[in-house]
Amino acid sequence: MSKYELCNSLLKWLQTFQLDESHGSYATLDDITDGVAMAQVLHQIAPEWFSPIWLSKIKTDVGDNWRLKVSNLKKIIESVTDYYQEYVNPSLDFVKPDAVRIGEHKDPSELVKLLQLILGCAVNCNRKQEYIQQIMQMEESVQNVIMESIQELENLLGSAPLSFSSNLNAGPNVQIDQLVGELQLVSEARDRFLQKCNNLEGQVTILQEEKSLILEEKKRLEDQLRTVNDEPVKDNNLRKQLDALNEQIFKLETSRDDYRLKLEIQEKEMAELQQKFDLLQQAAAEARQLKDEVDILREEADKAEKLESTLQSYKKKLEELSALKRQVKALEDKNLQYAQQHFELENELKKANTWKTQAEMYKKQVAELRNNLNEETKKLDKMEFENMKAQEKLNALQREKERLIVERDSLKEANDELLCNKLQLKENSPELAIIEGDSNTISGGMMSIIELKRELVKLQHENTVLKVNQKQSEDEKLPLLQTMHDDLSQQCKQLQIDCRQANQRIMQLEAELKEANDLQAVGSGSNNSAIKELQSQLVAEKALRASESSEKDRLLLELKHVKTVLFEAIAAKDQECEELMEKYKKCLEKAKSVMKSLDCPELLSMGDQINLLRTKGVEKDNLLEEVESKFRQSKAIKETEEKLMASVFYNFAQKKQQESMDQRFINSNSVAGHLPFLVRQRQSGASRRIPYSSK
Incomplete structure (x- = not known):
């Protein structure tokens, strides 16, 4: 491989x-x-x-x-x-x-x-x-x-x-290993023999090819020999070569026979090895089957041991069953109470779902109306923009009209002045010929003035047309905007009316729902008196659970309070120790300063004060030793208190864990009391453990 x-x-x-x-x-x-x-x-x-x-x-x-x-x-x-x-x-x-x-x-x-x-x-x-x-x-x-x-x-x-x-392969797998080893050896031997057979077949093919070549050479030499026998013998070398070739042919035929015998022997050995290989494969398959059966039996034995241990534990628990029946009844009452609460919560959820669907429908309608309102506002803005553009164009045309009117007036005045000048020149000037010669230029100027007048009239006509068109567009837009405004106002009013109707419908549905609940409560009370008893039991069990939970909370609060009080006392002791150490350091500094001052010759006469200071130092040392002893005592008290707190909390956690285990056992017995023993064992094995931390 x-x-x-x-x-x-x-x-x-x-x-x-x-x-x-x-x-x-x-x-x-x-x-x-x-x-x-x-x-x-x-x-x-x-x-x-x-x-x-x-x-x-x-x-x-x-x-x-x-x-x-x-x-x-x-x-x-x-x-x-x-x-x-x-x-x-x-x-x-x-x-x-x-x-x-x-x-x-x-x-x-x-x-x-x-x-x-x-x-x-x-x-x-x-x-x-x-x-x-x-x-x-x-x-x-x-x-x-x-x-x-x-x-x-x-x-x-x-x-x-x-x-x-x-x-x-534990146990009988040793034989399997031996069989697998023998099988591997046989397969290797088979591979070697197959390789040898392939080699021998190759050699046989080569020898057959050589044989065919030698036979052809032999035929060729025999033909030559016939020709040589017909003629007189001239050379003995050909005969010697023929003899040598005959000997080679004989040797090759003998070697071919030997190889053929060897091949037959190898084929027989290969057949025997193939039979052994098949037998070993059958033995290996049986060994694997035995191994699988051994593994299955081992697993069943492990399961049997586990079941025996669980059986022993269940026997011990069954011995305590008489003390747990009361708790089973209490738990049944609690279960009924929880079922009633579940039923009430489901009813409330149905109500909430109906209201939720109606609210979503109203939200969708409001969103659609808002989208319509946005579209209308966009259209209105577009119209206002177009109106503004038209107004700007109108203003520009009016300015152009005023400018043309001013130019027309100026041109009229210039024309009048030119006419007056012409008349005066005709009456007063003796050089009339010159003026008449220049009359062509004046007439040309008059023609240009006439063209200007025509252009002015044309512009006035265009201005009037634009004004008429502007008035028509404004007259057409105003009713359109008015109708759009009326439609929007009608839609808003219709929406307000729909909203009021929807609110009234909601109130009616709420009233009908309350009446249906009241009728259902009356019917159930008249038909199911047993349910009332179960409900009362559930209420009692709920109160019992609430008292237990309040008791647990109270114990935890007490432990926390004790812990805080102890930590506060420890902190106060530590602060007192720090204050005393500071005082001690100050006293030491004062004493050192006094000892330095004692070296001065001027203060040798103050012996009484020195003795007083010495006595104070001794008292301070004694006080310091007392403080240190108190600190050791407080430290030992703190350690013992911590140990006691840890032990109390550990016992409390162990007690609660035991209670939870008993509770799970009761639940498993109450829920799966009709189930087989093995099914209850699997359910108890798959139950979730409640962790407790030591913090």
């Missing part, structure tokens, strides 16, 4: 673990060369050795950096070897896999070694039965590859007393 097939089978086994696929899919061999998946598998196999701190040292975002991959692989290999030396065999010594060849070159042979070491950790850890069961649930080809990998690992580790095969 090639190394790639081994790697793929071990990768399938590796994928049976819960791997974190946030950094990759781990579907190919290249995906596991960074060591992240192997580290996660080792952490799941032996978390006490491959701890989360060790797992955090494995770098996940390595990418294509082969140096980081090699660093991760070296850490994994060192930890695995330490694990083998610690838990498997302290004197173990074997060749470690090459991390550089795995990380840089992706060498399958070294990768197979590392995966085999991880497999050995799995079948030697504390949870080996679980991992062996996972292996047995895989495909048969993968199981065979894993068995071969374990045997190769044993061969790699030398004669160390490892227990891989014994861990996988």
Whole structure:
């Protein structure tokens, strides 16, 4: 089997673990060369050795950096070897896999070694039965590859007393290992014989080709010999060559016969080995079946032990059943009360759902009206903008009209002045010929004035047309805007009317709902007197539960109060000690200053004061010793109080935990009293535990 097939089978086994696929899919061999998946598998196999701190040292975002991959692989290999030396065999010594060849070159042979070491950790850890069961649930080809990998690992580790095969095959599995070993030897022998047969067949084909060539050469030589026999013999060399070729032909025929005999012998041996191989395969299949049966029986034995232990615990609890019947009745009353509360809450939820649907419908209508209002406002803004543009155009035309009127008046005045000047020139000037000669120019000027008048009249006509059009557009827009305004006001009024009708409908529905509830309450009271009794029991049980919860809260508050009082007393003692230490330091400083002043010759006569100060220092020392003794006593009291608080809280938590366990047991008996014993056992095993913290 090639190394790639081994790697793929071990990768399938590796994928049976819960791997974190946030950094990759781990579907190919290249995906596991960074060591992240192997580290996660080792952490799941032996978390006490491959701890989360060790797992955090494995770098996940390595990418294509082969140096980081090699660093991760070296850490994994060192930890695995330490694990083998610690838990498997302290004197173990074997060749470690090459991390550089795995990380840089992706060498399958070294990768197979590392995966085999991880497999050995799995079948030697504390949870080996679980991992062996996972292996047995895989495909048969993968199981065979894993068995071969374990045997190769044993061969790699030398004669160390490892227990891989014994861990996988406890009890009768030793025979299975022997059969698997014999099967492997037979398969190897079969492969060798097949190789020999192939080689012999190749040699036979070569010899047959050589034989055909020699036969052709023989025919050719015989033909030549016939020709030579017909003629007189001229040379004896041809005869000698013929004799040599005949000898070679004889030798080849004898060797061919020998090879044929050997081939028949090999075929007989191969048939015998094939029969042995079939027998061994049948034995291996039976051994696997026996192994599966042994595993099933082992699991059933474990289950039987667990059931016996649970049976003993249930017997002890059944002995205390007489004291728990009262609590069962109380719990039944509570259950009925909770059912009534649930029914009331469901009714309230139905009411809320009806109101919610109506409110959503009204919200949709309001949203539609708002959208319509926004569209109308947009249209109004557009119309106002167009009106403003038309007004600007009108103003511009009016300004142009005024300018043209001014020009017309100025042109009229100029024309009148020119006419007056012409008449005066005709009456007074003797040079009339010259003026008449220039009359053509004046007439040309008059023509230009006439053209200006025509242009002015044309502009006035256009101005009047524009005014008429402007008035018509404004007259057309005003009724349109008025109708739009009326429509919007009507819609607003209609919406207000609809809103009022909806409110009235809501009030009617609420009144009808209240009447229906009252009628239902009256009917249920007349028909179900037993329900009232159950309700009263539920109310009583609810009051009992409320009293219990209030009692628990009161105890917790008392504990908290005691804790706060103790901490306040400790803080006060600490503050007193600090104040006394400060006073002591001040006294020491004063004493030091006094001792320095005693060295002066002027104060030698103050002996009485010095003695007084000495006595005060002695008193202060005594006071300090008393304070220190009090501080020690307060510290010891504080420690004892803390211990007492811890013990009280621990006893309280243990008591509450016992009560909750008894409560769960009662619930399981009351709810599943008609169920079989094994079903109740599974339900009790799956019940949730209530955690208690010591904080």
